[in-house]
Amino acid sequence: MNQFFRPAVLIAALTALSSCGDGGGGGREDRAPTAVGGHVTETAFSESIEAVGTAYAKEQTVLTAPVTERIERINFTDGAEVRRGAIIAQLSRSEETADLAAIQARAREAGQQLDRLRELQERGFATRASVEAQQALRDSARADANAVRSQIDDRVVRAPFDGVIGLRTISAGAVISAGSPIATVSDISSINLDFTVPESFLSAIEVGQSIEARAAAYPDDVFRGDVDGIEPLVDPLSRSVTVRANIPNPDRRLRPGMLLSVEIVSGSRTSLAVPETALVSQGDRSFVFRVEDGEDGVPVARRTAIETGMRKGGFVEIRSGVEKGDTIIVDGTVKVRDDAPVQPVFPEKEPPGGRGGSPGANGPASAAP
Numbered sequence: 001m002n003q004f005f006r007p008a009v010l011i012a013a014l015t016a017l018s019s020c021g022d023g024g025g026g027g028r029e030d031r032a033p034t035a036v037g038g039h040v041t042e043t044a045f046s047e048s049i050e051a052v053g054t055a056y057a058k059e060q061t062v063l064t065a066p067v068t069e070r071i072e073r074i075n076f077t078d079g080a081e082v083r084r085g086a087i088i089a090q091l092s093r094s095e096e097t098a099d100l101a102a103i104q105a106r107a108r109e110a111g112q113q114l115d116r117l118r119e120l121q122e123r124g125f126a127t128r129a130s131v132e133a134q135q136a137l138r139d140s141a142r143a144d145a146n147a148v149r150s151q152i153d154d155r156v157v158r159a160p161f162d163g164v165i166g167l168r169t170i171s172a173g174a175v176i177s178a179g180s181p182i183a184t185v186s187d188i189s190s191i192n193l194d195f196t197v198p199e200s201f202l203s204a205i206e207v208g209q210s211i212e213a214r215a216a217a218y219p220d221d222v223f224r225g226d227v228d229g230i231e232p233l234v235d236p237l238s239r240s241v242t243v244r245a246n247i248p249n250p251d252r253r254l255r256p257g258m259l260l261s262v263e264i265v266s267g268s269r270t271s272l273a274v275p276e277t278a279l280v281s282q283g284d285r286s287f288v289f290r291v292e293d294g295e296d297g298v299p300v301a302r303r304t305a306i307e308t309g310m311r312k313g314g315f316v317e318i319r320s321g322v323e324k325g326d327t328i329i330v331d332g333t334v335k336v337r338d339d340a341p342v343q344p345v346f347p348e349k350e351p352p353g354g355r356g357g358s359p360g361a362n363g364p365a366s367a368a369p
Contacts, residue, residue, distance in 0.1 A: 032298070035332030037291060037344025038275065040322045045310045046268040049204060053195025053213070053245075055258040059161050059187035063088055065176045066154040076183060078167045082159040089170075089182050091155035100148040107141035114138050163187040164252070191247045191254045193225065195262050196240040204266040205230060211245045213260040223247050223254065227264070271309065272318040278330040279308070279316060289329040289336050290322060291344050301329060303338040 069091040076088050114134045120126035159165070166184035170176065193213060197205065209227040225247030234241050245262070247254065254260075280287040280303070287303050294300030306321030322328070329336055329344060336342050 032341035032343045033332070033335040034343045034345055035289075035329045035336055037327055037346050038278070038330035040272055040274055040318065040324055040326045040328060042270055042324050043273045043315065044268055044270050045273070045312055045317050047204075047266050047310070049197055049201050049264040049266060051195040051197050051243075051262045051264075053193045053260055053262050055247075055254055055256055055260055056192040056194060057163075057186040057188050057256045058190045058192060058246075059163065060184065060256065061160060062184050063157050063159075063182045065091065065157075065178055065180050065182060067091070067151075068175070068177045069093075069155060070175045071170060071172050074168065074170070074172050076165050076168065078165075080165055082163060082165050082185065084159055084161050086159045087156055088159055088165070088185075089157045091157070091176075093152045093155040096148055096152045096155070100145060100152065103141055103145045103148055107138060107145055110134065110138035110141050157182055159185050161185070161187055162189070186256060188249055188252055188254070188256065191225075191249045191256070192228070193245045193247055193260060193262065194242055195245075196235075196238070196242050197264075199234050199239050199241055202230075202234075202241060205243060205264060209264060209266070211247075212263045212265070213245070213247060215254065215258055215260050217258070218253065221253075223249075223260070272322065272324055273315040274318055274322075274328060275330045276311065276314055276316050278328050278333065280333050288322065289333055289338075289342070291327040291329065291342060294341065298341050299344060301336045301338065301340060301342040 071089060072092050073090040074088075075086075075090070076082060082088070114131070114137075117126045117131045117134050121128065121131050163185045164187075166186070168183065170182060176182070193211075205227060207227050207229065211225050211227060213223045213225065214221070215223070225245045227243060228246040229244045231242040231244075274288060278288050280289070286306055286308050288306055289301040290304045291299050292302050304321055307319040309317030309319050311317070327344065329342065
């Protein structure tokens with residue numbers, strides 16, 4: 001190749017490269033980055049308070065032996081349901097039964113003697129004082145009989161309310177001391193759930209408010225109840241207050257002592273929302289890239305300042321800065337520049353609430369930074 005031909009080849013190559021950059025539909029639109037687009041939607045946000053609580057029985061008591069005595073009979077099985085007044089255990093009462101029989105005989109004799117004295121009094125052969133003394137003897141015998149009957153009743157241990165009885169730890173024939181436990185009876189037809197919340201949330205909690213609870217044993221189930229009471233005193237150390245909720249438990253799945261997570265819904269509202277991935281943060285300020293029509297109809301990204309609110313389920317509440325239906329960049333914001341062309345690509349089947357579905361179907365809300 002001679003020296004005159006080489007410059008001609010170089011010029012031809014540069015001309016070809018220039019035509020590749022400018023022709024064939026190239027230009028400003030070809031250089032615009034591609035990003036996922038979406039729209040500002042309107043969705044429901046719920047303000048909620050989260051806590052962890054412990055489950056307690058609606059009613060629970062430990063039945064104990066009233067006296068030191070031998071157990072004659074155990075009348076329950078482990079974990080059985082019992083009705084109020086059902087006999088749980090019976091202690092030996094043979095001595096008291098014998099004493100009762102003797103006192104009843106004395107009372108009958110005193111009553112018969114009183115009847116004879118009254119007849120004699122009517123005929124003038126007995127004084128009023130002797131009749132009254134005999135009546136006192138009869139009444140004393142009757143009182144002694146009632147006292148022994150009470151002792152006999154104390155040796156029959158009964159269920160004080162409907163409930164479920166615990167596991168048996170004693171057997172018939174054992175001598176049990178006064179105050180020793182015999183069985184535990186728990187009413188778990190409903191559960192009391194006690195949990196603490198910071199004092200700053202007191203204004204958002206009231207009796208009758210709905211709550212939702214979840215247990216690790218049943219991760220797919222939600223147990224619903226109501227706030228039943230609020231402790232009037234605030235703990236001066238933790239600056240928190242104890243709240244008690246009541247949860248119906250007809251199937252007896254919840255047990256006393258279980259740890260449950262609690263969510264109290266204190267309010268809900270419908271607001272504008274965008275996916276969290278659409279946010280661009282700078283210091284304490286937040287922005288989104290709103291897509292507008294630029295020159296020659298080419299989409300242009302405009303960085304727009306917004307005021308955020310709650311976060312929920314991957315979405316952020318928008319209080320100001322955009323309007324419902326505005327087109328925004330929801331993913332790929334790192335490739336987008338302010339007042340620069342952009343090629344938004346929209347998912348073929350975007351849910352009404354934006355990518356990822358409605359935030360109302362997910363976890364509790366929290367304040368956005």
